Amino acid sequence: MSGSEDARSMVLTRIRGALGITKLDRARRAAVIRRLERHPRSTIPAQALLSSAGCVSQLAEMLTKQAAEVARVATPEDAVHAIASYLSSNNLPPRLRIGADLSLAALPWKAAWDISRVYGRAEPSDKACLSRAIVAAAETGTLFLVSGADNPTTLNFLPEFHMVLVKASDIVGSYEEAWDRLRKIYGERTLPRTVNMISGPSRTADIEQTIVRGAHGPRRLYVLIQG
Amino acid sequence: MAEATISFKKAASEALADGELQRALQNVKTGFVAKRAAAKSRLPEFEALRAEARAIKDHTLTHLDLYLEAYESKIVESGGKVHFAPTAADARDIVLGLCHDYGAKLVAKGKSMVSEEIALNAHLQAAGIEVVETDLGEYIVQLKGEAPSHIIAPVIHLNKETVAADFRRAHKGRLTSRRLSDVQDLVAEARSVLREKFLVADVGITGANLLIAETGSSVIVTNEGNGDLTSTLPRTHIVIASIEKIVPTLEDACTILRLLCRSATGQDITTYTTFTTGLRHEGDPDGPTAYHVVLLDNGRSEMLGGTFQDMLRCIRCGACLNHCPVYGAIGGHAYGSVYPGPMGAVLTPALQGLDHVRDLPNASSLCGRCEEVCPMSIPLPSMLRAWRERDFTEGKRSRAERLALKAWAFAAKRPGLYHALAAVGVLLLTRLAGGRGRFTRLAFAKPWTRVRDLPAPEGRTFQQLYAKMQKDRK
Numbered sequence: 266m267s268g269s270e271d272a273r274s275m276v277l278t279r280i281r282g283a284l285g286i287t288k289l290d291r292a293r294r295a296a297v298i299r300r301l302e303r304h305p306r307s308t309i310p311a312q313a314l315l316s317s318a319g320c321v322s323q324l325a326e327m328l329t330k331q332a333a334e335v336a337r338v339a340t341p342e343d344a345v346h347a348i349a350s351y352l353s354s355n356n357l358p359p360r361l362r363i364g365a366d367l368s369l370a371a372l373p374w375k376a377a378w379d380i381s382r383v384y385g386r387a388e389p390s391d392k393a394c395l396s397r398a399i400v401a402a403a404e405t406g407t408l409f410l411v412s413g414a415d416n417p418t419t420l421n422f423l424p425e426f427h428m429v430l431v432k433a434s435d436i437v438g439s440y441e442e443a444w445d446r447l448r449k450i451y452g453e454r455t456l457p458r459t460v461n462m463i464s465g466p467s468r469t470a471d472i473e474q475t476i477v478r479g480a481h482g483p484r485r486l487y488v489l490i491q492g
Numbered sequence: 493m494a495e496a497t498i499s500f501k502k503a504a505s506e507a508l509a510d511g512e513l514q515r516a517l518q519n520v521k522t523g524f525v526a527k528r529a530a531a532k533s534r535l536p537e538f539e540a541l542r543a544e545a546r547a548i549k550d551h552t553l554t555h556l557d558l559y560l561e562a563y564e565s566k567i568v569e570s571g572g573k574v575h576f577a578p579t580a581a582d583a584r585d586i587v588l589g590l591c592h593d594y595g596a597k598l599v600a601k602g603k604s605m606v607s608e609e610i611a612l613n614a615h616l617q618a619a620g621i622e623v624v625e626t627d628l629g630e631y632i633v634q635l636k637g638e639a640p641s642h643i644i645a646p647v648i649h650l651n652k653e654t655v656a657a658d659f660r661r662a663h664k665g666r667l668t669s670r671r672l673s674d675v676q677d678l679v680a681e682a683r684s685v686l687r688e689k690f691l692v693a694d695v696g697i698t699g700a701n702l703l704i705a706e707t708g709s710s711v712i713v714t715n716e717g718n719g720d721l722t723s724t725l726p727r728t729h730i731v732i733a734s735i736e737k738i739v740p741t742l743e744d745a746c747t748i749l750r751l752l753c754r755s756a757t758g759q760d761i762t763t764y765t766t767f768t769t770g771l772r773h774e775g776d777p778d779g780p781t782a783y784h785v786v787l788l789d790n791g792r793s794e795m796l797g798g799t800f801q802d803m804l805r806c807i808r809c810g811a812c813l814n815h816c817p818v819y820g821a822i823g824g825h826a827y828g829s830v831y832p833g834p835m836g837a838v839l840t841p842a843l844q845g846l847d848h849v850r851d852l853p854n855a856s857s858l859c860g861r862c863e864e865v866c867p868m869s870i871p872l873p874s875m876l877r878a879w880r881e882r883d884f885t886e887g888k889r890s891r892a893e894r895l896a897l898k899a900w901a902f903a904a905k906r907p908g909l910y911h912a913l914a915a916v917g918v919l920l921l922t923r924l925a926g927g928r929g930r931f932t933r934l935a936f937a938k939p940w941t942r943v944r945d946l947p948a949p950e951g952r953t954f955q956q957l958y959a960k961m962q963k964d965r966k
Contacts, residue, residue, distance in 0.1 A: 273576040283796035304741035307544040386777040405761040462765040467717040471629035474523035475675040482717025
């Protein structure tokens with residue numbers, strides 16, 4: 266234990282020495298605390314400054330450009346129908362891995378009585394799953410998925426087909442607005458274990474810069490924008 | 493760190509003569525360079541963000557001790573532990589110790605240049621632990637027993653036929669008749685081989701593109717999703733990052749991310765940008781149950797407050813490699829360092845000491861493209877010059893080189909003498925060329941003339957022509 270304490274103070278002392286800090290400096294400390302509390306924004310790109318209708322259409326457009334499939338659904342019934350037809354058109358079994366998210370549980374699943382929902386973390390044998398994005402940023406077509414029992418992180422990466430539902434009212438323009446939403450939910454200076462910003466299906470361009478989808482994560486990303 | 497070789501010149505010559513490498517390097521120019529330019533043009537605020545990102549990093553570096561403390565306290569709050577590692581050896585030992593503590597037999601790794609810097613894999617393997625790189629490019633170089641040749645595209649030096657041959661050699665027990673002719677086939681095979689590893693790995697190690705003091709989060713920027721499987725499936729997650737990766741807030745991270753992806757791969761954003769904070773929360777059905785962060789110094793704190801502090805703004809996007817004519821000609825391996833290209837030529841001597849890598853600061857034409865494309869506005873050419881000056885004043889260059897430079901400096905400081913000498917030289921060379929306009933051979937210029945002609949001067953120096961022009965104008 267003392268070894269690691271020594272290493273810690275050695276590194277911090279070296280840094281202070283190199284910066285020429287000789288005494289406890291109130292002004293420096295105050296500057297750091299102020300920045301952490303106020304977290305000021307830099308320039309927000311114009312492409313993130315949109316009306317709410319603009320947010321929805323740009324999210325769809327950017328996601329499509331980044332090789333995701335996007336469907337606009339007006340009602341929860343439509344969402345369920347879209348999910349059912351996506352499964353059948355891709356020759357997938359009517360079986361869906363899903364978390365405990367209340368918005369997803371509240372969908373009128375009776376409209377697709379044959380789809381069985383399996384709850385909990387994803388297993389290697391799962392083909393398709395459904396998550397909910399807590400917020401999305403239209404700026405670059407980016408969904409924010411947070412870990413927890415509602416939407417386990419393994420769903421985002423293990424199954425080949427990942428479906429994500431996002432409510433139109435949860436789509437904002439910039440990343441900064443998305444973080445402010447999370448701060449409202451989780452509090453200042455607190456995040457869930459994992460926040461995944463997802464902007465398309467998994468891909469790689471490592472070999473000869475040729476883009477191939479489905480490197481390690483899902484080969485397909487189907488985004489349902491509801492409302 | 494695997495030390496840079498002293499024989500940069502030899503390695504560079506070999507790289508130039510390597511046909512396969514030269515073919516592969518064409519992909520750098522057609523891919524990254526064009527994509528970055530297109531991405532930058534789609535973001536009119538690029539220059540404004542660049543200035544702001546630079547200010548964020550400069551502020552953070554001058555308050556680095558305090559932000560590290562703030563970050564550490566958030567990690568402790570989230571149930572994790574921070575380990576400070578003054579040297580590469582310390583970092584290796586800490587990680588190995590953690591692997592022992594958690595009884596690790598198999599370690600899955602996300603892409604981490606810091607782990608390359610400290611040569612972590614060899615250290616863990618020597619202790620009997622199996623280590624699997626899971627980023628496709630890193631996995632391929634691991635199979636080949638090579639180092640990555642680019643900081644964001646580890647196998648930019650390879651062609652798909654080579655990769656197919658490596659997979660056939662390494663993946664025993666698979667159908668020998670399987671197709672591996674397309675890149676798609678290769679990706680599918682790597683996916684299925686590595687998926688099995690992810691599911692049984694005991695420890696996952698990831699790097700970090702950024703650390704955030706506000707929340708105690710580490711950020712990884714990927715397209716494949718391997719880093720996420722690495723940080724989610726194993727019971728223990730270890731993050732290994734260098735101390736200058738820290739930024740104050742989520743907003744600051746966003747500003748830098750906007751520049752990073754566009755400068756690196758020319759994407760507006762990568763497929764996955766993941767913020768991990770501590771260990772699995774109560775009630776979470778997945779995620780690790782232990783979380784450790786190893787913070788590496790390894791020479792960085794000594795760069796603060798000095799000539800090379802600006803280098804600590806580097807976000808490892810690789811744009812300077814992609815735009816460097818020297819990197820484009822010889823690839824990454826010739827540099828003999830984990831960090832190649834302009835950023836590597838500045839950083840490596842700072843981390844390893846100039847003694848081991850005296851040729852690296854000279855492996856540049858100082859054309860300035862690196863600084864022009866650097867999203868953090870790092871003055872790479874002037875830092876390369878600073879290393880050259882240091883190299884010269886330390887007196888380690890050869891006697892002949894030192895004498896030649898001294899003689900040149902003597903003349904250059906005396907314009908009259910310099911112009912007179914130049915006039916004589918030009919006249920001599922003009923005579924010697926005998927009206928042919930070029931030399932195919934010339935004494936003392938063999939390294940040049942062996943591969944191309946040397947243009948011959950045509951009678952007068954620039955100064956003489958300029959003086960004449962001014963006179964004629966009157």
